[in-house]
Amino acid sequence: MASTDGTASRQRAGRGRRVVFAVVTIALLGLLARLAFLGDRTAHWDEARVAYWTLHYLDTGLFEYQPIIHGPFLQQVNRAVFAVLGPNDFTMRLVVALLGAGLPLVALCFRERLSGVEIVALAGFLAFDPLVLYYSRFMRSDLPLAAFALLALGCFVRALDTRKPRSLHAGVLAFALAVTTKEYVLVYVVTWLGALVLLADHRLFGRGLPTDWRGRFRGHIRSARPALRRWLPHLLASFVAFLVVVIYFYAPRTGPNGGPGFDDLFADPTVLPAVVGEATIGSWQTFVSLWVGGGHQDHAYLPFLGSAAETLFVGSGALAVLSVVGFLVDRYADDGPRDLVAFCFYWGFVSVLGYPIIADIAAPWTVLHAVVPLAVPAAVGVGALYRRGYTALASENRPAVAAVAIAVLLVVGQIGFVATTDVYLDDQSDANPLVQYAQPASDLHPALHEMESVSAANSGTDVLLYGDFLVANTTGTREPGCSEWFNVLPLPWYFEAEDVRVACARNGSAFESAMNRSHPPVVVSLSSDADSLEPRLAGYEAYPEVIRTQDTSRTNITVFVEEPAANASDTP
Incomplete structure (x- = not known):
């Protein structure tokens, strides 16, 4: 029996290593796809204005949070990149490209929740989905936000699966970085809370409303108390780390003009309260004054939804269809829906419907915030195809094998064709649904x-x-x-x-x-x-x-x- 258990353990370890090798290989290929011709496209209007202010920050030492160009992450990080590598179209996009290249590695965080095939498929979608790939080569805060948010979710899931505090700390740090990228992070919080409510409904009332539902609810609360006490010190430490990250990125830099600024802290620590206040309360007030009730969302809903739907199905059509397939297959599986798959589908589905309400302009990059979470149920859809094809091949069911092969070819063909044409060959044309209208149409x-x-x-x-x-x-x-x-x-x-x-x-x-x-x-x-x-x-x-x-x-x-x-x- 011990020998049999040891053999099974070695086989599982071998499969695990093969999955890790496949994911790392996909990430490296994704890195090449992002770095190739990265500086060839003329800067988009938004890229140019953020890059200009970053260079201004480098030259003058002056920085303050400007919500019109979103969070300070890219300005702070690209200031260092420009100082070392110089300012040009390649270097301004480099950080986003590297984050996009690392996105497939997040799939490994879900290895206790997804099968090996599903993990590899998820990595493949995150590496080569045309919409994700296009905006991994674009200096905007949307890809960094989506990447940090998915990483935060992955780390939180690992913390639940392994009970290791380091995963919690890593998740909080990733979420803190997400907060520094773009104000849309507030929408992520809302969609996550909504998805959690639906998951709680699955767990508590999945088979109807029991007569003792109040007692069941109180029982869950009582069982959670010991875990909360055990994790409380780590939660407090993570909260402090969260504040440090947010304050570092959002705090003003006053340069030679004098404080209060983050750059004055070492010379005059007494400015710390003013710096913290400006980085937190001051930044929040600045954000609210521009984006809340400022008229940026005064537009018709249906045209924005139509634009988002066109971008989704032309740019990420294979992923969108497979996400529905994966969600339904998992939802009605014998062992019931998996929390991760349902959570990501709810997150992505609500994002498709919700961003046309809050967006100030109809832009393809808003769809990215739906595509990244939908990649998880899409990977489950690929896993379902794989199992169907494997079973059909083993039973020599040729029509079923042919059907699965055609489906796989359609998926690969859609991704490959759109990525080749819209990401590389025609990346500045109005006919390209991935291109926003403020992109120069000619190569300057x-x-x-x-x-x-x-x-x-x-x-x-x-x-x-x-x-x-x-x-x-x-x-x-x-x-x-x-x-x-x-x-x-x-x-x-x-x-x-x-x-x-x-x-x-x-x-x-x-x-x-x-x-x-x-x-x-x-x-x-x-x-x-x-x-x-x-x-x-x-x-x-x-x-x-x-x-x-x-x-x-x-x-x-x-x-x-x-x-x-x-x-x-x-x-x-």
Whole structure:
């Protein structure tokens, strides 16, 4: 008997090692998929503004929480990345790509709740689902939030399964990092609480309302008290760690301006209460003033829901269908629904319906918050297909084998086709449902490279912005201060990253004056103004660009770059 038990134990250990090896391999392949051509896509409007403020933070030492660009995580972390690796489109997306690459490893946290096939399938979805993959290559806070939240859930599940406090501490730290990413973390809390209520209903009243339900409920409370007393010190320690993380990320940095700021704590510890207050209560008040009752959710629900549904089924159609299959198979299995599978399905399903209510714009990245949890029941769906196929193969049921093979091919084909076309080959087109409209539709890099090369050899003004759409009436606080900053995005990020000197001309007379005074080697205007400028820019090459996928009549620009020969002839 001992020998038989030892053999079975070794077999389980061997299967466990194979599962870990498969998941790690998937994660490494996912890392390659995220790093490949990571800097090739022109910065999206949102990427550019957050990257600009991060670079501003690096240059000045000044930082404060701005809810309009969401949580401070990416600004704080990318400040260090820019300091070490320099600012460019690759480095600004690197942290998000690494977090996305690590996401499949979270599947191992559920190894007591899922089968080996389901764990590997979950890792595969988290690595290669097109929507997850696209926004793992995008510098926004949505992927970090989803990754930290799933990791927190995984660690909490491990704490329940192993009774090891370190898993609880890791989960709280992961959730604290989720809090630093984006305000949507509050929605996660609400959906988690709702899912827990449904799970409690399954446990207590799954077979109807018993006559002694009050006694049963009190019994569960009494049985939980010893565990609560045992875990209370760890809960308190985790809460302190949670506060430390939140305060570190949200606390203002005042640089040379003086405190109170986090950077003043070592020189003057007495500012600690003010720093803590600003990082917690102050940040909350700032968030509420903008996002709660600020009119950002004043929109029709059904168009937003329709947009989300299109993104879900075009970008993650295989995952969405399999999540329903997996949930139903698990729900009506002989041993009843598993808590993890039901919890993640409720979380994801409510997210599909709920984010169109709270979102300020119809954006594909909101669907990511549903896709990540739905990957768990989708993995269960893959497991059901695997078992069906294995049974059919063993019994030589050829029609059933063929049906399973076709289903698998459809799943792999959908994921592979959408990932190839929408993530890599056509990642800036309005026809791509994964692309949000503030993405430049054309590749600006050739024009930007020309701009950088001529400005590097130029001693005066490098770029002249022309026209009332690009040029402001008054000087603003963002560089270039003379620009209509939001209309010019994503160019300010590239100007700042390359130390490009920018001047402005709002009308024709100002243009002539600027050209006579400094003869800038680069001129940027709306394409509608290009015909009138071109005769006055002899020796300049025109680069027509589209800096949005929509409203192109107002966002088509032309970048005029002086040709080297003409530039050299004008140099004394």
